[in-house]
Amino acid sequence: MKKLLLSLFMFLIFASVALAQNRTITGIVTGKDDGLPIPGATVKVKNGTAGTTSDVNGKYTLRISNTGSVEIEFSSIGFTTITRTLAASATTLNGSLENDSRILDEVVVSGYGSGRRVSSIVGSVTTVNAKTVENKPVANAFDAMQGKVAGLQVFTSSGEPSASSSLRLHGVGSLGASNTPLYLLDGVQVNEGSIVSLNPNDIESVSVLKDASATSIYGSRAANGVLYITTKRGQIGTSTITVQSQYSVTNNANDDFYKNTLNTAELSALQVRQGLRTQAASDALLAQYPNDFNWYDYYYKKDAPVYQADLNVSGGAGKTSYYVSGSYFKSTGIMYRSGFDRITFRSNINTKINDYIQFGINLSAGTDNRQSNQYNSNSVNGGLSLLAQPWFSPYDANGNEYYGVLIPGLGRYSPRYLQDVNPYNGNNLQFNPTGYIEIKPIKNLTFKSQAGMDGYIYRETFGRLPSFVGGLGAGTLNETYDRNLTKTWTNTLEYKFSFDQHNFTALAGQEYVDGTRNQFSGSTVGLPTDDLFLLQNGTATNRGVSSSLTEYAYKSLFGRLEYNFKNRYYLDGSVREDKSSRFGANKQNATFWAVGAMWRIKQEKFLSEVSWLDDLVLRASIGTSGNSAIGNYESLATASASGNYNGNFGLATAASGNPELGWERQRKTSVGVKSSFLNRIRLDLEYYFRETSNQLINVPQPFTTGYATVRTNIGALQNKGLDVTLDFDVLSPKALKGAYITPYFNANFNRNKITELFQGKNYYILPNTGVLWAIGQPVSFSYPMWAGVNSANGLPQWYLPNSGDGIINTRTDNAAITNSFSAAGLAQNTGIERYPWLNGGFGFNAGYDGFYTSVDFTYSKGKYLINNDRYFFENPTTFAGFNQARGVLDYWTTPGQDARFPALTQQFTQFDSRLIEDASFIRLKSLQVGYNFKQNLLNKTKVVKGARVFFLARNLLTFTKYTGPDPEVDSNLALGNNPNTKQVGFGLQLTF
Template identity: 30%
Template structure:
C-alpha cells in the first residue's frame, strides 16, 4: 500500500463544506472505473497514479508526502515495466526534481533532491516510525484534472492510546508494517524495533488492519486491550518466488518447465532428520518409499514420475549447492537447508542432460545475511513405539497349532520344546528383540555479516535409538558457509558439510526364517546364567538366536567431507556478462570392524570370525559457467554456457579371518586367525559435459527456453560414450495480457509447454568391457593356486539410455492469490534401456547389459494452495497435491515377446505381479468336485483356473496388480491463531498391490517357525477366513497379494510462539515450543506389517511423539 502523509491545513476549516482530499480521491476510481494499470496507457497521468502502478507491478511499498507530487504528471513513454523498479523511479522522478531512498525494510521513500534529514527520517519506516496521521491508498490518487483539495481536520471523540509490537514468524521485528484502523484514514507504521503507537476511539468496536509486503494482511479486534501484539505470517504467494533451476535462479513467473519448490516454511514446520521425510507427500509425482523402520531412516527409494528404467537406476540426480552429490539424500542435514527444488520435465532437467531423465532434486543450504549476529537453537526429544505389531501366536497357541497340524510328517514336540511348554516360560521374541525407541537432535547456528562478507555456521547432533534392540545411530554435522565480496566485481563463496556417522552395533535380527518375526516361541533365549543361548532350539542348529547380533563387537563409522567453492567475476567490459567457476570436492571413508565371538552361532561354528573393511570414495567436480543477462526494452535475455568435468573413484579393502585362539584377540590381531581371506577392488569413472541454455522473455508475457547439453561417460563403449540432449520450452503469461485486465478474480494465469531429451548412464563402470574373475584351482601335485576365468562379455555398443518427454502445464492464481496452483500433463518415452537381459548360457554367460527395450510413463499432476480463512488473527490454509501415473513396458527385445523369467511383460508396468491367483477356500466337497483340484479337501486353498482348461499349472498365472501406486496424494491443513499453530498432514497412495508374507502359512512341513493368529478353517468353522491348519492346504504355497492402498495421518504438529513483548523481556528474538506426532494412524485394508515399507519381514515402522523448542537471540 502506498502511504501518503496529508498535512492538516487550516484553510480546510475556512473553506467549510469542501470535502477533504482523501474523500475526493476515494471516489475517483469508482467514477472512472479505471485501475492503475489502465491509467498508465494515457498520454499524461499524475505521478501519484504512476507510483501506484509501480507498487502493484513490483510488489513494494512506496512512501511520499502529498506536497511532493502535487501537480506532477508523467508521460506514458517514461515507464517501461520490463526495466527494474529503480530504473523506472529514476525516469519519472528526475524530471520532477525528486529522488528516492531505499529503507532497510525494502520500502522506497520519495524525497527531494535536497531533502532534509528530518523529512527523510519521517518517511523511513526502518527509523523511528511514521508519525501518526491520516493515510491514503493508491486507489485514492487524484483523477487527472482534479484540483487538489486540502485534508479536513475533524473533531475526534474521546480517545485512548494503543501500543504493540509486530514480529515475523521467527519473532524478529518488522519495521514499516502498516497499522490502520479499519474503515478510517487513521494509521501509522512500525518503527525499527517493530513497535507502533496509535490513538483509537474510546468507544465502539475498533478493528486494526496490519499489512506488509510479502505477508498476509491480518485484522485484529482491539476490544478493551491497551496492547495488541501480532505475528505476521509470510505470504510466499504474494512474492515473486525465486526458484533454483540449476546454474542459476529464475522468478517463478518466468518458468517454462515443471519445477516444484519446497521452502523453509515447510522444512521448519516439522522436526525432520532427513530430507526424504520433508518431501514425502509434499510434491506431486514424487514417490518416496521407506524400505524398513531402522533407526537411521535413510533406507528410502525416490522415483520421479514413474519408473523409466527396468534394471538400471531410477533414482533422481541430487545437486547440493550447485554440484552433483553422490551421497544419500538422507545424509544431508535438514536443519541447514534453505530450499529444495525438484525439476521434473525435460526442459527443467535438460541442463543436467546425462543424468536428468529420472528428475533432479536441487538442495540449497542456508547462507548468512547482513545485519547483527543471529544465534538460533533448535532441539527436540521424542519417543518411538511400534506402529503395527504382527499378531503372532503365543507359546501355548503354537503348541496347539503344531499338535493339530494335519498331514505333517512330524508334529511331535522336540524335548526342548516340550520342556519349555511344561515350564510355561514361552519366548516372546518380538518383545525381546524390540525396545522403546528415542530420537533427539540439537542444532545450533550462528549467522551474520556486513556489506563485505556474510557467514552461516551450523552444527547438529542427532542421536537415535531405534525400536530394534541395539539399533543405534548417531550423526554429527558441521556446516560452515561463507560469502565474501572481495571487490565490487569479484565474489568468493564456500559451502561445506563435514559429517561423522556412527552406526556401530548390530540390531537384533528380524529377517529370515528364524528372525524375531517367526522364531519358534517354544525355544530358549537365555542360558541359566542369563547369557544368550547360541542355539535357541538345541535340536535344530539352523535356529540361531535372533538376539545374537547384539553380542557382536561392531564398529561402523562413516566420515564425509563435501565442499563446494566458487569464484564469480562480473566482467566490467561487457555489461551483464559474468564468469563463475564452481569446484566440488567430496571425500568419504567407511570403516567397519565386526567380530563374532563364540557366544554367537557364526563365531561358535568358525571359532571366532572377524571382518575388517575399509572403503574410500573421492569425487571431484569443476564447472566453468559463463552467463550473460541483459534487458533491452521489452526483451530480456539470459544466456548460460557451461563446461564441466567430473571424476570419481572408489576403492575397497576387506579381510575376513576365522579360527581365532580365543575371543580376546579380535579385529586388531588378524594375524592370529587360522585362515585369512583378503579381497580388494578399485573403480574409476569420468564425466565430461558442455551445456548451453537460452532464456528469453518478451514483456514478461512470452517466454522461451532453449537448452542443449552434450555429455560423455567413460563407462560406455568406445563409439557410444557421448550423447546430446536438447530441449525447448515456451510459456505464455496470459494474466499480463491487456485483454485479461477485465477478469478481476484471476491473479495469475500461465501456460507452459516443453519437449526434450534426457539421458541416463546409471550403470557401474566397465560394463562395456569383458572382465575376468579369480578362481582357485588344484594342480596335479595337489597345490591350490589362483586362476582367472571370463566373467562378463564385452559390449562395445553400450551407450546412453534416453528419455523423450512432453509436458503441458498451467499455473493459476485467483482471488488475489488466495487460491493458486498448477496442473501438469506429461508423457515420457524411454528407449535404448540399459537392460540386464538373460541370454543363453551356452557361452558360459547367462546375462549381458544391452541398450534394448522401451518403456513409457504418462500422467497428470495437480497442486493447489488456498487461504480458506483469514479473519481476526485466525488463518486456515490448505495445501493439496495429487498425481496419477501409468507405467508400462513398450518393448523388450524387438520381437514382441515377454520375458517371464524376469517378470517383464509388454504392455504391463515394470513391477507388475504375474502369479497364480488365490480364489478363496473350498467350503464343501461339491466345490472341490466342480474344480480342477480333485485331490483337494474342504478348507484347502482354491486356485483360479484362469484359462479354464480344467487343470492348475503355470498357464493359469495372471496379472495380480502393480507394486507401484497409480495415485499419490498429500493434504496439509495449517491453522494459526495468535501464537498457536496446528499443522495436520495426511499422505497416501492408491491402486497398489503387495505380497503379504504374514498371511501365508509357510511354517515348513515340520512346523519349525511361528505364524500369525488366524481364523483357521475347521469343520466346525466352515466360514473361516483362512484355510485349514493342514500341510497340504496350500500345497503349491501360492503367494497372497492384497490391496496396499493407504491413507496415513503422517504428521500432526502443535506449536506455540511466545508473545514478542515477553520474549524481549527474556532478551530473545523468538521462542517457540511444539509437540509433534508421526505415523499416528494408518487406514488400509492391507494386513501385513505396513503397506509402505518394502520388506514386510524386517524392522517395523515406528510411531513417535516429539517435543521441541526453537529460540533465537
Template identity: 30%
Template sequence: MKTKLNGILTLLLALVAQVAFAQQTVTGTVTGPDGGPILGATVLVKNSSVFASTDFDGKYTIQASPEDILVFSYTGYDTQEIIVGDQTTIDVSMKTSLDEVVVQAYRSTTTKRSIVASSVVTAKQLEDRPNASAIQRLQGQVAGLSVQTSTGQPGANSLIQIRGVSSINGNTEPLIVIDGIPVDEDVFRTINPLDIESTTVLKDAAGTAIYGNRGANGVIVITTKRADFDQDLTVRYTSQTGFTELLGADYNLFSAQDYLRFERENGVGAGANGFDNSGTPLTDAEIAAFSVSESWEDAFYRTGRNTLHNLNLSSGGKNLSQVTTIGYVEQEGALLASDLQRFTLRNNLNIKSEDERFTSQTSMQLGFSKNNSQTEPDNDRNNFIYFNSIFGANRGLPYFDPNNSQNLERWVDGLQAFYSPYVTLDNTRLNTNKEDEIKMVIGANNAYKITDHITARYNIGMDYTQENYLRVADPNSALARVHASFIGPDAVEGFQTESFFRDFRFNNTLSVGYENTFGADENGEGGHTFLANLYTEYVKGHFKSFNYSQTGLNPRTFSPGNGAGFVADVEDNDEFVPTVGASKASTGLFSYFGEIDYDYDNKFGVFAALRRDASSRFTGDNTWGTFWSVAGRWNVSEMDFMQDVSWVNNLKVRASYGTTGNERIAGTYYGALNNFRTLFNTGIGYGDNQTFFRSQLGNESLRWETIKTANLGIEFGLFENRLRSTIEVYDRKTEDLFFNIFVSTLVTPSGSIQANVGDLSNKGAELALNYDLFRSDQADGFNFTVNANINYNEFEVTKIDAEGGLIDNGSTVIQEGAQLNEYFVVPYLGVNPANGNLLFEDINGNPTENPTLEDRRLTGTDSQPDFQGGFGFNTSYKGFFLESQFVFMTGLERFDSNLASYYDINDLGQYQLSSDLERSWTPDNRITDMPAVNATNLSPGVTSDRFLINSNFVRWRFLQLGYNFDREMLEKTFLQNVRIYANGENLATFSNWLGFDPESTRQSELNRYPTPRTVSVGIDLTF
C-alpha cells in the first residue's frame, strides 16, 4: 500500500512539475492605431479565469502555456486572439472596432446598429489644447459643425451651428446634453475639456427628433469620464503654461514720417502747421528727425500668460467607482485688463447593486469664473474702449505716458475725445468691466432591471447659473471727465452699473424600455432584436435678474462695487438719479414620447420615434407640438454575398426623415404673451405718477418653428479599415420662421411683435475621411494618419410674409428666392478718370456718381460660408508624436469697416490712414483705384460693395509635438506615465482679408478685439 501511495505521489509531483515548467511569463505592450499606449485593456487566457490589465504605459504581464490563446480586448477596439506558442513577448496594436458603442439620443447603441447621422470626437482629440473652451476645441473636427469666434476675449462665447442657419429670430445653436442632462449653452463654455470622454454630434432627424422642440438645431451629447469597478487608485496631473499674442493685420498704414509728409502736401495737421500749431509746415529735416519710439499697439497690447492645472483621481471598488477632477485655468488676453480665471470641480460616481439589477451614475460639475474684459462699442455713452483708437491712432503725434495729466487734458475736449488713444488707454487703466459666474450641474441616471428584458429608468438633472456684472467708469478716468465737461465746470461724473442674473433649470425624465433578441441560431446569428422605449419628461426653468445704475461718483470715497461714493441728486436735470430694474420669468415643458428599433442580424434595421411637447411659451392650440422621425439602414458588408470581398470591411447605407421643433425665440421667454412693466420714477406717467404699462404685445397665433429634415448617408471602411469615410446628403426646411413684424408704438412700446413669417431651406452635403498611410503592428512603430472633412451648405428663403416678399435691412435683405441676409448694395465701378470721384452702377447698368436706394441689387453673397471644414494629420514613432490641424471657410463676404476708416481722407490730421491714399487721383494720375482727396461723393449716402471683401480663409489651427517616455525609463520611479508636449493654436492664417481675423460671426468689422495666437508647453503625469 505504501509503495502504491509513493508511486501516486511521484506521478502527481511529476505532473505538477510538468505543468509548472509549461507555464511561462508573457509580457508585452498594447497600443492603439496611433501607436499610443492603451490603459486598462484586458488580456485574458481564453477559457479560463486568468487575466491581466494593461498599465498606463500599455504594458501587461501574464502567466500562460504555449497552447493557450490570449484574448486582447478594449472598449471601442476589435478583440484579438493570439496563440502563445513559444513567445514570451507579445505586442498588440488594437484596431478601431466597427461595433463600438455610440450615443444615439436618450440611449446608446453600437456602430453597426446606429441609424443616425452623427460624428464622434474622442477625449484624445480634445486634450492638450491651450484653449480653455471645450467647444472651440471642436472646430474643424466635425463635418457640418461650425464654431466661430468673434473676439479675442478669454472665455468668450462662440457661435455654434450645425448644418447652416435654421432660423432668423429663433435660437440657432444646438442643444447641449451632458451625461444625459440638457443644459444651457454656456455650460459647454465652462466645462473642463479634460473631463470629457467623448463628444457626439447628432445631425439628422433620426438623432434629434426624439428631443422634440429642443432638437431643431442639432444636438451635442457630452459623455464625461468615469472609473471602472475594481480599479486601483490612479492619480493624474496635467499642466500647461504658455503665452498669447496678437495676430497681425495687413493694412498698408502710413509710417510716422510719411504721414507727416502727406499732411504737409494736403495742408492739414502737424505736417502743415507744425507740432506747435504755429501754421508753419514741417521741414524735410524735421520730418526725418521725427521718430515714434513706441507704437500705440504696444501700449495697449501685451504678451499674455496662460496657465492650466488639472488633478484627476479615479478609483473603484466592487460596487462603487468614482472620478474626481479639480481644474484651474488662468488666461491673460492680448489686450490689457482682459483675463479669465476659472476653477472647476467634477465628481462622477458609478453605483451598482450586488445582483447588478440596479445601477446609478451620478455627476456633479461646479465651475467658478472671474472674467475681466474691455467692452466693445455700444450705443450708450459709457463705451469703455474703441479699438480703432488704438490701431487708428495718428502716428504723426508723439507717444505720451497716460499718467501725464497735462498730455491727457489736451484730449478732453468734446466728443472727439471718445476716439482718442489717450482717453482709451486711460480707460483701460482705470475702468472696470468684470463678470463673476457660478455654474453648477448635478444629475443622476438611475436604472433598475425589472426583468432580463424590461428596464425602468429615472434621470434627474439640475442646471444652475449665477452671474454678477460690474461695470464702472471711474470718476478719475478721462471718459468720466469728458462727460463732466458737458454738464459744467464743477460737475462730478463717473458711472457704475451692477447687475445680478440667476437661471435655474430642472429636468426629469422617466422611462421604461423593453429589449429582446429572438430567433437566433446556436451561433447567435439570424436573430431579430426588438427595442421599445416609452418616456415622459418635465422641464422647469426659473429666471431672475436685477440691476442698479448710478451716474455721479465721488472720486474721494468711491470704490468699485462697494456701494459707497455715490453723488446725491441735487440738480434739476436728474443727472444723478439712480436706476433700478428687476425681472423674472418661468418656463415649463411637458413631454411624452417613445421610440422603437428593430434589427435583423446586424444586416437591416428600422427606427421610428414620436414626441408630443407642451410649451409654456405658446398659448391655446399652439401650446402642443408633435414631432416624429423614421429611419432605416442596410449593413451591406454583413450580407452573405459580401463575405468574400475582403477589401470591404464596412459598408452601410442609411436614410432618415423627420421633424423637430424650435420654441426658443431669441431675446424673449414669451413671444406669445402680453408682458407688463411697472416704472416707479417720478415724471414718467400721467400726472407724474408711477406707471404700469404693457411692454410687449403678445401674439396668440405664434407657434413653433418646425424643421423637416431628410438625410441619406453612406459609411464605409476599406482595406483593413485603413480608409474610413462617411458621406451625407441632407435637405432641411424650416417652416413658420420667427420674426419681428412692425406694429404701431401706440399698441406696444417696442413697435413690433413676434410672428411666424416664412420658410427657409438648407441643402448640403458632407464628407469625412480618415486614411492610415502607415500603420504599424509594433508598439513603437511608425504610424501616420491623415484626416479631412468638408461641408457644403446652401440656404434660401423660400417664403416670406412681407410686402413684396422682401424685408429690407439696409445693406442686406430677407427676400424670397434669395439667401438669408443676402447683401443688397450698389455695385462699385471704380474711380472716374475725369474728376476723381467714385463711380457706381445704377439699376439700368449705367455709371453714376450719385446712386440711390433704388440702385441696390442682390450680390449673390452673404456672411455665411458655402464650404467649411478641416484637414490634418497625426503621426507617431518610438514615443514621439506629432499632430497638425487646419480649418477653412469659403464663399463668404464681409464689410471691412476698418479699411473704410483707413481710406477716409476726412480723418487726415486726426487718425491713422492707409498709405494707399498716396495713389489718390490727381490730374497727373488719372488711372488709379483711389479717388481724389477732394472727391465730392466719398459718402454716397447708400451702401455699395466697395468695402465688401472676400473673407475666405485657411487657418493653421493647431500643431502639437510631444514625447511619451518609455516605461523602462520610469520603472525605478513612482511614475507610471510621463508625456511632454508643445503646441500652438491659430499659428497662421491665409486669406485675402486684410484685417486681423477673417473668422468672425459679424457682417462688418470695426472696433473689435482680434483673435490671438497661443503657444504653450505641457506635461502629463500619471502616478
C-alpha cells in the first residue's frame, strides 16, 4: 500500500511539473503601417513544431511546452517575417508586420464597410497610391493616373489649366448615357468637376473597382466602374509638419502642327500660281509688308508659369488623429487669359471616444478662379489663328504691338486685346464635408452612419467691355449663378464571425442620395463704360433673365456576404435594390447582384513546396449593375414658356417624355489570375466580358411627331477584353544597399460590338458626327472613301459605296470610282474603329543612396480622330488667300504625276476618309528625379526630420503620326482645340 501511495505521489509531482511547463499564449497580429488585423497570419515557435494561424480579427491562440523565454515567428503573405522573444512565463505576445515591398498587401476600400487587405478581396481592385498623384504640375489629379491602371483609359482633351480628364473603364458601356465612372471621395459621391477643385497632395490612395464583385454593391451607379478616393489621415503617436513648394513652366506638348505652315515666299508663290494676284501685285504687297512672321509664337505663350505651395500638419495623440492642410495652386495657360488659381483647405479628424464608439469628420473647402480663352475652336482668333498670312505682322516698324487697333492688312485685333475686352471669368466655391460615427455595441458587430455632401457655387461672368473699339459704349454682360448640392447618407451594419477556420463577414446597408441644382442668369447690352460694368447699367429694354431648378434622388438597400475557409477559399455575394426618380413611375426600381470566388492556390500542399512560386491566386465573378446617367426629367412630358399669346402667358410642349423609361442594364463576367514568382516578378491577368442591354438611347423620331428624338430603352452592346499588369525587380532593395530598379508594364486590349439597334435598323449614322453604329460591328467612322488623285487629269476621286444596307461593308472597288463628291451619297463604313483597342502604360522606378527616379509612359493604339483642322489648312482653293499647311504644295500639275492633292482648279480637301487620322500616341507622361537628404545630416539640425529636392516633368515627349495639334483629344472630331501642354520644373519638401 505504501508503494502504491508513493508511486501515486511521484506521478502527481511529475504531472504538475509537466503541466507547469506548458503555456497557452495569445495575441493579435496587425499591420505596422495601419494597425489593422491580419487574418491568416502564421504564428509558430521558431525552429519548433508548434504553430497556428490568426483568425479573421487577427487574433491567435498557441499552446507551447516551454516556461522559459522562446522565440516566436510571425509571417503572412505580403509582409516581412519577424521574430519576437516571448519572455519567461509571459502569456501574451503581439506581432506587428511591415509590408513587403515585393508583395504589397495594402488595405483598400472596395465598397461599404471596413477596409480589407488586397489578399482577401475577391473582386478586381487596383490601388494607386499617393506617390502617383502627388507633386504633379496640374490641377487635375486624375491626369496623373493615365497609363497607371490596366483597363482605365484617361485622356485630357485640352490644355486649359482648369480642364478635367475623361475616364473610361473597360471600353464604352453605353451608346446613349454617360460612360463616366462613379467617383467617391471618402465614401461620398462627387462629380468630375470636384476633382479639379481637390488638392492632389491630400490624396492617400485611389482604388479602381473594376469587376462585378467589386462594383455591384454600388448597383445603380456602378455600370462604368468606381473610383474610390481616400484622403490622408494622421497617425496616433506621431506629429509632423510638411512644407512643400514647386515651380514649373508650361509649353505646348507637341508643336509640329504649328511649325508646318507656309512661309512668306512659299505662300506668295502659291497664290500667284492660283491666280489670286499677279507677280507684280505680289511684289508690291511684299514691299508694303516685308515680313516673314511666325504667328504661332504670337498666339501661344512660352514658359507660362505654374506655382504650387502646400502646408500640412498631421499626427495624433491619445485617441485622436488629425490631418490639416492648406494649399495654393496657380497655373497660367499658353493661350491669352487662360488660367486657373486655387486655394484649398482640409481638416480630417478622427477620434475614439471609448472601446465602442469612434467618430470622424472631414472638412474640405476651397475656392478657385478660372479664365478660359473663348477663341479656342473654329475661330481665326484662336484655333485657326495660323491661317494668318506671314507677311503681316502685329508689330510696327519700331517693334510696338498693335493693341486696340486692327493689325494692318490682316484686319484682326491682337489676341491679347480681344481677350482683355471680351473677358471670361469663373469663380468656384467648393465644399465637401463628410462625417461618420461608428459604434460597436457587441463584439465583432459594427454600425456605421456616414453623411456627406458635394457642393459647389459657380459664378460665371463674360461679356464685351464698352471700351471695345469695334463697339464703343455698347458693352454686353452675362452673369450666371449655379448652385449644385449632392447629399449622401449611408448606414451600414457589419458583423464578422468565425468558427474553426470558417470566416464570415455579413453587411447590410441603406443609402439615400439626392441632388439639387439651382441656376439663374442675367444679361444686358448697351453698357456705356467699363467703370459701370454691372447688369443694371445696360439698356433697360435689353435685359434678360432666366432661372432653373432640377432635382433627383436615389433610395437604396444593399447587402453583402463574404466567406472564406482557411483564408484560402473565398466566396462573396452582394445584392442591391435601387430606386431612381429619373425613370417612369413603374420603372424606378431595379435589383442588381454579383457573386465572386477566389482561390489562393499557392497555399495548397501541391504548390506550397514550389520554391520559385511566391503566390498564385485565381478569381472569377459575375454580376449586374445599372446606368441612370441621363437628364433628371426625361421620362416626363414637359412644357416650356412660349411667350405671350394674345397678351396672355403661353406654354408649349418641350419634350414628349417616356413613362416606360427604365434602367440601362449591364452584366459583367470576369476571370483573373494573379501571381508572383522568383521573389521579384508579379503578373496579373484579367479577362472580362461586358454586356449592356436596354440602353438609354435618344431614338430619332419622324418630324411629324414634333420631336426629333425620344429617350428609349433599346439597343445592346458588348465589350470584351484583357487586362495585363506586369512589374518586376531588376534590383531588389535588399540586394545592393537599398538600390532598386522596378520596371512595370500594363495594357488593356478591348473590342466593342453593337448587337442590337432600334426601329429594325441594321445601321445608323449619327447626324453630323461621322460615327456609324452597325449591328455586328464596332462603333466606326462613316465617311466617303478617298480613292486618290486621277494621275491623268488631276481630278479627285472617291469610291462608290454599296447600295442599301451594304453601306456597312467597306467598298474600295477600283472599278467603282467617281470624281463627283457627295457627303451623304458617298458615305460608307471606312472600317476604322472609333475607339482605341489598346491602352496602357510602362515605365520604371529606381533609386539608390537617397536618389530616386520615376519614369512613366502612356500609350494608345488604334485611336483615330477626324482632323477637322486639315479641312482649313489643306484647302487653298476653298479658303483662298489664307495661309496653308506645307503639304498643299504637293498638288497635281502634269499628266502622269502621282500627287497628294488634285489640280488647282479643284477643291483640295473634302470631308472624306483622308481627314480620319491615326491618333495613336506614346507620351512620356511623367518624369521625376529627386534626392532625399540623409538622416544623419538632418539630425544635426534638431528640427528638420526630412528634406528632399526633386525635378519634375509632364508630357515631356510625344510620339505620334497624327498631324493635328494634339492626339489625346477624346472625341470623334478635333477642331481648333486648345492643345495639351507640357511642364518642366522643380520642387522642395521639408518635414519638421
